[in-house]
Amino acid sequence: MTTFVSEQAGPCGKTNLMGALSGLTMSPRRWFAESFPVVTPHEATAMLLLAGLFHAAVGALPLSGTGTLVRAGILMANALGMTVLHAGMAWLVSRVVGEPRMRFASIWKVFAIGASPTLLIAWIPFTFFFTEPWRWVLVALGMIYGLGMGRLRTALVLLIAGSLTTLLMLSILRLVGSPIAPAA
Incomplete structure (x- = not known):
């Protein structure tokens, strides 16, 4: 059994960030089954924050001059905000759907850990079409193998959510008068 937990505390607590990211990339099913239970919500949040900072910093680099910090702030707020939402x-x-005892901290861990590896690539233009499905696959695997939810229930939860x-994002865009409003 490969473990991604060390005895020494690092920026993500006892979770080895690089080991976790490589485990999620190489064998996400195995990582969620073996290492997910020992990761705390604080460690998952630290993983997301580090990945979000990298995403924001590298994503703002192509923009030189004024607005670099604003763009980095927007990218960071988007990375964290969408994960929370x-x-x-x-x-x-x-x-x-039938998991009344599910704690928010458990769901949060899955989403924070699922978003972390994808944020490291998502700053590259047009990778949205690869990273977003990958994020949802990682979240689904986390719910199935990390939280023990059934496949059908996981699919139902993720489709409805x-x-x-x-719908929430489209209604907000419509309220602010965005030109990207859906056709009637």
């Missing part, structure tokens, strides 16, 4: 929606839906999040 998706985790919150999934937690609410999971309580309705993703749909609700999309």
